[in-house]
Amino acid sequence: MSAPLVGRSEERSDEESLFSLEFRAEVRFLATLGMTFCGVVSKLRNKSLTSAPHLSVVFSSRLSSSRRRVILSASIPMPELPEVETIVRGLQRLLPGRRILDVRLGKTDFIDDPVQLGESLPGCRIESVTRHGKFIVFALLRSNPAASATASDVASKVTSAGVRMHLLVHLGMTGQLTVRPAADSAPPHTHAIFFLDDSRELRYTDIRRFGRILVVADSRIGEFRDRLGADPLEITEAEFARRMGVRHARIKALLLDQHALRGMGNIYADESLWHARIHPARQADLLTRKQLRALHREVRTVLQTAIRLRGSSVSDYVDAEGSPGRFQLRHRVYQREGKPCARCAAKIRRVIVAGRSSYFCPRCQRPPRVRKRARQSVDAIKRRR
Known part of the structure; x- marks a missing residue:
């Protein structure tokens, strides 16, 4: 034994002690946010919660008021x-x-x-x-x-x-x-x-x-x-396409999935998607080979550049000797909502994808098209209301 x-x-169990270690910090953080939710709401009562820069509150209208879910998505960087x-x-x-x-x-x-x-x-x-x-x-x-x-x-x-x-x-x-x-x-x-x-x-x-x-x-x-996925600095183009291109999930969610790519997070997923001109909500299995090839290249390039500049100090991060990083000066979309895109000057937008704030350029990163049947369903729901 x-x-x-x-x-x-x-x-x-082995599953609990090893498999979930990567995610506990975020789970504990969201639980703490939930306990302090009332205080947050009172501070923001005169503002639109959905427009708050680092907090998005989404209510599920399909649940009864007694069981209404509150989903807190925080973009405090890890x-x-x-x-x-x-x-x-x-x-x-x-x-x-x-x-x-x-x-x-x-x-x-x-x-x-x-x-x-x-x-x-x-x-x-x-x-x-x-x-x-x-x-x-x-x-x-x-x-x-x-x-x-x-x-x-x-x-x-x-x-x-x-x-x-x-x-x-x-x-x-x-x-x-x-x-x-x-x-x-x-x-x-x-x-x-x-x-x-x-x-x-x-x-x-x-x-x-x-x-x-x-x-x-x-x-x-x-x-x-x-227990964890491939290292994005070491994964080959073919393996990247195999892990990403066959999954029916949003590409941003897959980039954050530690069982697919270990070490990726919100900052570098957003930056890589911007460089590859891919919307974070795109379905991974609908990406072309050219798009997957570009994303693989940009993930590696963005990470290597960030390492060379010693990381992004947008919150509490410092290196082993207490010095901040400099890659935050190269951010093109992350936490730049409302600012001009460095490529086309369109205003950067923020949406929630995979429960996380996702920053993108609406012109360079075209949103996925809504399928005709899905659009008809949405229209039918609106008519019933």
Whole structure:
């Protein structure tokens, strides 16, 4: 029987503990928004909710008033592939070979099991830092497993070289991972500090605490990696067309589907679609080969350019050394509603696609045509009203 994940995940099924990790930050965020919905409405009561820049409220008229659904779609940006890749490259330059001496935790509601985390990590050497989708993966090795038998038995795989395990970090909406001198005071909302053997600290800071930290056994890291889709920087044109071109779903939804492409998010989906001149609501299985080829090319180009410019700092994102990115200066549509398109000067618009705010140019990215039968159905509904 393979070793389980550390902490609370021991009580979860494999599907819950691994398959859904990528989406928990967004789920927790939307749940919090739902609890504060009344306060939001009171603040916006003199404004049109559908025109608010970062909040769209959609009511389902087919439900009774007692069961009316409220769908909240927030465009607060989450660190995506370029931001996480930038952080990982910085950490990979700073951390391999360093040993974790101790761990200090603040608020721990985003950590699978803070007690076991604190027991497992001290004494571990950081071997490498890599990215898998939006996850930051620390490969750890503890050379003396006897020093902490209970923690290692739960979390890790014992080998002749020592105990191997992997620390996974998802930044959620506002998470930051930085390496700072121990003499520097920690900023507010620092909830995890990993003390290193060179008088520096690896700090996890998260205002909203929608991130995730957990330890995965070495024997199960392959299973974790297999749960997510292809990396958009590595996927071939043929594989991209196979994953995208046969699905009866909106192309924006597929780009955000972590089982199809791991690491893509709202910013870079919108930017890639603009460059490829494809409307975010287009059905993926109706795209031509030429369009799929263009989208594959633009996804890679946009992501590579964003990495070169160290990501987009449109909210709380900073790199491993605390510096902001610059790709937000290259945004063509994201959060530019009402501003002129850089290509044709038409005003950028915003719609909700796949539950997310989607920005597009109505002239460069023609909306999908409504089929005749669907149009007739819409007209019939209007006549009945």
